[in-house]
Amino acid sequence: MSDAILSLSDVTKQFGSLLASDSVTLDLRAGEIHALIGPNGAGKSTLIKQIAGEIKSDRGDIHFNGQNINALDAVARSRMGLARTFQVSSLMPEFSVLQNVMLARQSVSGKVFRFFKPVLGDKSLVDPAMAQLERVGLADRAQMRAADISHGERRQLEMAVALALEPKAFLLDEPMAGMGPEGSKRLTGFLDGLRGQAPILLVEHDMDAVFALADRISVLVYGRIIATGTVDEIRGNDDVKRAYLGEEA
Amino acid sequence: MFSLFLEQLLNGLQSGVMLFLMASGLTLVFGVMGLINLAHGSLYMIGAFACAAVAAWTGSFWLGLVASLMAASIAGALVEMLIIRRLYNRDHLDQVLATFALILIFSEGTRWIFGSFPLFLSVPDFLTGTVILPGGSQYPLFRLAIIVAGLAVAVGLFLLIGKTRLGIRIRAGEADRGMIAALGVDIDRLYTIVFALGAALAGLAGAFVGTTQSVQVGMGEPVLILAFVVIVIGGIGSIKGALVGSLLVGFTDTMGRFLLPHAFATFLDPSSATAIGSALASMLIYIVMALVLFLRPSGLFGATS
Amino acid sequence: MTMNREFLINSILAIALITVPLIALGMDEPFIITLATKVAIFAMAGVGLNLVLGYGGLVSFGHAAFFGIGGYAAGILASHALNYEPIMESPFLIEGTTQMIVIWIVALVVSALVALVIGAITLRTSGVYFIMITLAFAQMIYYFAISWPAYGGEDGLSIYVRNGFPGINTLDPISFFALCAVMLAIAMVFSAVLIRSRFGLALQGARQNAQRMTAVGIAPFRIRLVAFVISAMITALAGALYADLNRFVSPTMLSWHMSGEIMVFVILGGVGRLFGPLAGAALYIILEHLLGGVWEFWQLPLGVLLLLVVLFARGGLVGVLAGERKHV
Numbered sequence: 001m002s003d004a005i006l007s008l009s010d011v012t013k014q015f016g017s018l019l020a021s022d023s024v025t026l027d028l029r030a031g032e033i034h035a036l037i038g039p040n041g042a043g044k045s046t047l048i049k050q051i052a053g054e055i056k057s058d059r060g061d062i063h064f065n066g067q068n069i070n071a072l073d074a075v076a077r078s079r080m081g082l083a084r085t086f087q088v089s090s091l092m093p094e095f096s097v098l099q100n101v102m103l104a105r106q107s108v109s110g111k112v113f114r115f116f117k118p119v120l121g122d123k124s125l126v127d128p129a130m131a132q133l134e135r136v137g138l139a140d141r142a143q144m145r146a147a148d149i150s151h152g153e154r155r156q157l158e159m160a161v162a163l164a165l166e167p168k169a170f171l172l173d174e175p176m177a178g179m180g181p182e183g184s185k186r187l188t189g190f191l192d193g194l195r196g197q198a199p200i201l202l203v204e205h206d207m208d209a210v211f212a213l214a215d216r217i218s219v220l221v222y223g224r225i226i227a228t229g230t231v232d233e234i235r236g237n238d239d240v241k242r243a244y245l246g247e248e249a
Numbered sequence: 250m251f252s253l254f255l256e257q258l259l260n261g262l263q264s265g266v267m268l269f270l271m272a273s274g275l276t277l278v279f280g281v282m283g284l285i286n287l288a289h290g291s292l293y294m295i296g297a298f299a300c301a302a303v304a305a306w307t308g309s310f311w312l313g314l315v316a317s318l319m320a321a322s323i324a325g326a327l328v329e330m331l332i333i334r335r336l337y338n339r340d341h342l343d344q345v346l347a348t349f350a351l352i353l354i355f356s357e358g359t360r361w362i363f364g365s366f367p368l369f370l371s372v373p374d375f376l377t378g379t380v381i382l383p384g385g386s387q388y389p390l391f392r393l394a395i396i397v398a399g400l401a402v403a404v405g406l407f408l409l410i411g412k413t414r415l416g417i418r419i420r421a422g423e424a425d426r427g428m429i430a431a432l433g434v435d436i437d438r439l440y441t442i443v444f445a446l447g448a449a450l451a452g453l454a455g456a457f458v459g460t461t462q463s464v465q466v467g468m469g470e471p472v473l474i475l476a477f478v479v480i481v482i483g484g485i486g487s488i489k490g491a492l493v494g495s496l497l498v499g500f501t502d503t504m505g506r507f508l509l510p511h512a513f514a515t516f517l518d519p520s521s522a523t524a525i526g527s528a529l530a531s532m533l534i535y536i537v538m539a540l541v542l543f544l545r546p547s548g549l550f551g552a553t554s
Numbered sequence: 555m556t557m558n559r560e561f562l563i564n565s566i567l568a569i570a571l572i573t574v575p576l577i578a579l580g581m582d583e584p585f586i587i588t589l590a591t592k593v594a595i596f597a598m599a600g601v602g603l604n605l606v607l608g609y610g611g612l613v614s615f616g617h618a619a620f621f622g623i624g625g626y627a628a629g630i631l632a633s634h635a636l637n638y639e640p641i642m643e644s645p646f647l648i649e650g651t652t653q654m655i656v657i658w659i660v661a662l663v664v665s666a667l668v669a670l671v672i673g674a675i676t677l678r679t680s681g682v683y684f685i686m687i688t689l690a691f692a693q694m695i696y697y698f699a700i701s702w703p704a705y706g707g708e709d710g711l712s713i714y715v716r717n718g719f720p721g722i723n724t725l726d727p728i729s730f731f732a733l734c735a736v737m738l739a740i741a742m743v744f745s746a747v748l749i750r751s752r753f754g755l756a757l758q759g760a761r762q763n764a765q766r767m768t769a770v771g772i773a774p775f776r777i778r779l780v781a782f783v784i785s786a787m788i789t790a791l792a793g794a795l796y797a798d799l800n801r802f803v804s805p806t807m808l809s810w811h812m813s814g815e816i817m818v819f820v821i822l823g824g825v826g827r828l829f830g831p832l833a834g835a836a837l838y839i840i841l842e843h844l845l846g847g848v849w850e851f852w853q854l855p856l857g858v859l860l861l862l863v864v865l866f867a868r869g870g871l872v873g874v875l876a877g878e879r880k881h882v
Binding site for chain 3: 279285332335341342343345346347349350351352353354356357358360361470474477478480481485524527528530531532535536538539542543546547
Binding site for chain 3: 052054074075076078079083084086090091092093094095099102103104106107108111112113114115116117118119120122125161165
């Protein structure tokens with residue numbers, strides 16, 4: 001518990017009669033990849049939104065870096081070092097790939113209200129942004145409009161934007177979604193190396209990637225965490241088998 | 250003083266009811282089609298002009314009233330089929346501009362046909378008298394009739410939306426546009442009907458108000474903006490919100506103009522009390538709007554996003 | 555390639571704005587100089603609106619409020635100065651002025667404060683709400699101006715002698731035109747610099763995807779509010795010049811028709827184009843002059859034209875001539 005970067009206790013959100021997240025307790029420790037899996041509609045994306053501050057929780061506490069962040073909005077949480085990617089790529093379609101990353105760098109620099117210096121000549125933004133594009137393999141697309149690159153490339157750009165924020169924790173909402181097997185494999189390798197930089201809370205449907213990457217796995221069903229453990233523990237857990245396979249287990 | 254107060258209260262009610270006729274159409278069109286229609290005020294003007302022209306020509310106010318309904322709904326249906334239909338999938342900026350252009354066309358067209366001089370609508374004979382209010386002052390019978398007629402239309406509208414097949418379709422359209430198309434409702438026709446219905450309500454309001462004010466080009470614009478304030482307060486897309494908002498705006502505006510100068514007169518000299526009081530009264534509904542927005546950014550009955 | 559074509563069109567627009575009045579001067583046609591001055595001023599009002607509308611994606615339907623505030627700053631200060639009546643005597647003396655520079659500063663400060671209040675309320679909303687509420691607040695100021703008798707109420711306020719600027723005879727049409735053209739140029743350069751800056755990147759980002767802005771830790775609200783205030787200040791400055799051009803200010807400058815017209819300049823010319831407002835204002839004034847000379851009801855064909863532009867020629871004049879807008 002002591003090395004938890006992010007911890008949730010009793011986090012709950014109800015939409016009408018639907019309990020989207022039900023007393024969720026969960027932590028993300030330094031250096032780990034913690035995968036959050038569960039059937040469709042289990043409330044994984046809702047939970048990510050609650051952690052990111054886009055949805056207010058009804059109950060419970062979220063601590064980040066030793067601080068209770070319940071009262072902080074999404075902007076403040078991002079600035080504290082929580083970087084999230086979206087299940088469906090959420091980018092600036094008219095900006096170039098480079099500008100998308102530069103905007104994140106601009107936020108990190110803390111200097112947004114600068115009115116005169118041309119941004120494209122600003123090496124303190126361009127250079128680190130290009131560096132992140134090189135890391136995800138998009139450097140040769142830097143000048144293309146984000147709307148014009150391929151789906152897989154947009155997923156990579158989402159990663160580059162998150163990386164550019166130099167976060168203390170990543171919230172990745174299905175980063176493999178819609179990627180081909182080749183792309184998934186490459187991204188798996190990439191994420192594997194990323195855990196040293198900051199821990200990752202990974203929502204993912206691609207079980208090969210989850211089993212290859214996760215240090216721990218939590219299983220979310222109908223808003224409740226029914227099990228948390230290592231890959232082997234989860235594989236052997238009867239509750240999980242029942243949730244995924246129904247009667248057969 | 251009491252009877253004066255009562256008179257102002259009735260005026261507030263009248264203004265609220267007329268605003269509702271405007272605002273309900275506006276909010277319906279927005280709720281069902283997602284369209285912001287600045288030219289709604291032009292339909293109000295068309296209703297007033299049609300009523301005044303036909304009443305002057307035939308000598309019958311009732312024929313004028315029928316003409317106002319027909320002219321406004323036909324104009325509404327035509328505009329919807331020729332122009333508005335192309336705007337549903339556009340952004341709000343395009344809608345604002347296109348409907349602003351429609352205002353220019355309607356206003357100039359009306360000026361061209363009728364000239365710049367205002368027309369006057371006279372009230373049918375049996376409604377020309379006055380009623381004695383409790384407290385002794387006289388109130389024009391026709392204004393009372395407008396209130397009653399407006400309330401009747403409002404009730405009719407609620408019944409139409411709540412009880413009829415058309416109403417069910419309209420509500421379904423508000424909830425989910427894709428769904429009603431999938432259910433086999435002719436969506437183009439539904440939209441034209443909704444637009445024409447809103448236009449008819451606006452035209453009717455124009456004819457009613459035309460009897461108490463002069464009928465002139467540009468008469469629809471102040472009402473349009475008040476109707477905007479109403480639906481912002483009530484929540485865009487909500488008929489119930491439009492009703493509550495209309496009455497709130499109608500009463501606030503009328504009573505503010507009446508009471509504020511009196512209130513200031515208790516500690517200021519009469520001329521500056523009138524000046525400050527009426528200047529402040531003209532801003533009152535906007536202040537109310539700002540307050541409502543501050544507390545509930547999507548209006549009293551709006552869906553919270 | 556489209557960039558080059560846009561540059562060419564922009565150059566032609568700029569050269570035309572400068573040469574037409576000069577030719578008119580040679581031909582002794584002061585009326586044309588006045589028209590060109592009007593174009594420059596309206597374009598400047600449009601440059602202000604374009605900042606929020608074109609780059610920020612915020613459809614403000616209330617910019618007449620700021621245009622009018624600028625106009626009333628000129629009218630009120632000048633009337634006090636010309637009548638030798640101080641604006642207030644206690645607790646300290648404030649007198650009117652006929653110095654444009656002082657008037658401009660007052661217009662900038664007042665419009666910024668009003669925009670801060672209006673923006674803080676309206677920017678909490680979005681979409682149609684934003685359109686209607688900006689319209690409503692402008693209307694509130696309009697009605698206030700009408701019902702406040704001290705400065706002419708509905709009748710407006712005359713400025714008997716055009717306000718002064720050091721070293722320039724502002725009563726000379728071509729000199730006043732030059733002053734307005736320089737102010738327009740400053741506003742355009744400022745706006746060009748602004749949209750290329752960090753702030754400009756954030757403003758355009760907020761237009762495209764507010765969710766993404768929030769996720770990278772930049773609050774769209776603050777960006778938009780600052781843009782709204784800057785935009786209002788530019789439009790107010792244009793309003794002050796407009797009052798001096800006409801030597802008259804009235805609630806008409808605050809009316810919603812004015813808001814619509816400023817918007818039309820931007821759209822006719824091309825939304826989010828640096829020279830869009832100039833192209834639009836020029837086209838509008840030329841149409842007004844040509845059509846208005848032929849037919850009393852010239853706004854009817856104007857309405858039809860505007861409708862056609864919205865339905866079929868998205869991107870406005872500059873857009874039609876120079877092709878689709880490139881990314882920043």
